[in-house]
Amino acid sequence: MANINENYLELQGGYLFAEIARRVAKFKQEHPGADIVRLGIGDVTRALAPAVIEAMHRAVKEMADADTFRGYGPEQGYDFLINAIIENDYNSRGITLDAGEVFISDGAKCDVGNTQEIFSTGCVIAVADPVYPVYVDANVMAGRGGRYNAASGKYDRIVYLPCTKGNAFTPELPAKRVDIIYLCYPNNPTGMTISKEGLKKWVEYAKRTGAVIIYDSAYEAYITEEGVPHSIYEVEGAREVAIESRSYSKTAGFTGVRCAYTVVPKELTGTDGKGNKVQLNTLWNRRQTTKFNGCSYITQRGAAAIYTPEGKKQTREIIGYYMENARIIREGLSAKGFEVYGGVNAPYIWLKTPGDLPSWEFFDMLLNRLNIVGTPGAGFGTCGEGYFRLTAFGSREDTLRAMERIKKGI
Numbered sequence: 257m258a259n260i261n262e263n264y265l266e267l268q269g270g271y272l273f274a275e276i277a278r279r280v281a282k283f284k285q286e287h288p289g290a291d292i293v294r295l296g297i298g299d300v301t302r303a304l305a306p307a308v309i310e311a312m313h314r315a316v317k318e319m320a321d322a323d324t325f326r327g328y329g330p331e332q333g334y335d336f337l338i339n340a341i342i343e344n345d346y347n348s349r350g351i352t353l354d355a356g357e358v359f360i361s362d363g364a365k366c367d368v369g370n371t372q373e374i375f376s377t378g379c380v381i382a383v384a385d386p387v388y389p390v391y392v393d394a395n396v397m398a399g400r401g402g403r404y405n406a407a408s409g410k411y412d413r414i415v416y417l418p419c420t421k422g423n424a425f426t427p428e429l430p431a432k433r434v435d436i437i438y439l440c441y442p443n444n445p446t447g448m449t450i451s452k453e454g455l456k457k458w459v460e461y462a463k464r465t466g467a468v469i470i471y472d473s474a475y476e477a478y479i480t481e482e483g484v485p486h487s488i489y490e491v492e493g494a495r496e497v498a499i500e501s502r503s504y505s506k507t508a509g510f511t512g513v514r515c516a517y518t519v520v521p522k523e524l525t526g527t528d529g530k531g532n533k534v535q536l537n538t539l540w541n542r543r544q545t546t547k548f549n550g551c552s553y554i555t556q557r558g559a560a561a562i563y564t565p566e567g568k569k570q571t572r573e574i575i576g577y578y579m580e581n582a583r584i585i586r587e588g589l590s591a592k593g594f595e596v597y598g599g600v601n602a603p604y605i606w607l608k609t610p611g612d613l614p615s616w617e618f619f620d621m622l623l624n625r626l627n628i629v630g631t632p633g634a635g636f637g638t639c640g641e642g643y644f645r646l647t648a649f650g651s652r653e654d655t656l657r658a659m660e661r662i663k664k665g666i
């Protein structure tokens with residue numbers, strides 16, 4: 257009999273979106289005619305940019321001819337995409353990267369979930385509260401969670417860093433020593449950003465303590481304000497302490513296409529059991545070449561097209577469309593007297609529930625009274641209780657309809 261990995265039994269997973277789906281299905285059964293507007297999901301709704309589609313069509317044609325056909329590609333990704341990333345996403349901001357430091361993948365979810373593998377299971381991880389659940393669950397699977405405490409809603413080996421309006425949704429440095437810190441900015445679910453000064457504090461902490469930061473920058477393309485850091489490597493010394501992941505999912509509507517990348521600088525090290533420094537880039541390269549066979553050629557050609565002049569213009573237009581939705585939601589809610597966060601440099605709007613109503617009660621109220629679906633903040637962590645997330649990824653029509661209902665109905 258094969259024994260299972262019992263860490264999986266500690267997972268509380270799937271609860272949030274499964275519970276939302278259950279409540280919506282029940283409501284629909286009881287109210288078959290209800291016209292439900294969904295502003296809960298984190299998936300995009302606009303079509304891919306024409307430049308991406310054209311590049312992918314060209315790549316398909318290449319695959320149809322034995323002379324230009326491509327089989328297995330480099331596990332780390334094709335040079336044409338890696339070079340476009342370095343030039344456009346980094347050099348343009350004064351950051352220098354070596355081609356061997358960029359790893360193309362099929363999603364930031366996989367990357368932020370998998371990078372923990374190159375660290376000891378003895379490492380203590382720190383996450384923000386509220387948090388994108390993948391960081392927690394991936395570490396729980398590996399055995400870094402310890403026991404789940406149902407009363408506190410927390411794992412006893414994980415350090416939770418509260419993000420509240422008191423600290424502008426950017427966490428304080430941990431009181432106890434941690435080894436791996438997950439930071440996500442612009443943030444899902446709060447839609448808030450971190451300043452360069454704020455990031456500097458974390459880079460200095462990591463340098464001082466030997467910790468490693470895993471910086472999830474999946475929503476970087478949504479930054480609209482000047483002065484907001486686009487990459488952790490804008491902070492001096494960050495190359496020695498941080499891994500950074502980005503995704504084309506929200507940048508260019510690739511949620512169904514699948515392409516992302518992770519940067520592991522060569523200066524970044526961890527220590528082995530004897531205290532010797534080991535380059536993390538080497539370990540991640542080994543991990544990827546062993547367990548991953550590369551993102552498809554067609555997909556990478558599509559991703560590279562985002563960096564062409566037409567691709568840039570078209571993706572900016574799509575992002576602009578979502579950010580206009582964000583503005584409509586943010587301003588509509590503010591006009592109604594809601595306390596609203598995010599939605600300026602991110603497609604997420606994080607609102608305080610009226611009268612401190614528990615998140616799930618607000619969810620039910622919104623669904624029952626206005627037929628609108630959002631995401632209860634409590635589903636992202638205990639500090640999310642009393643908050644609610646709406647997304648700007650819906651169609652303009654749905655966004656306007658939702659706001660019209662809120663204007664009239666709450």
Ligand code: PLP
Pocket residue numbers: 298362363364365366368388440444472474502503504505511515516
């Ligand atoms: N990181 C964050 C913070 C996210 O919100 C998401 C998607 O919702 C991802 C990563 C996943 O990105 P991908 O679609 O590239 O796997």
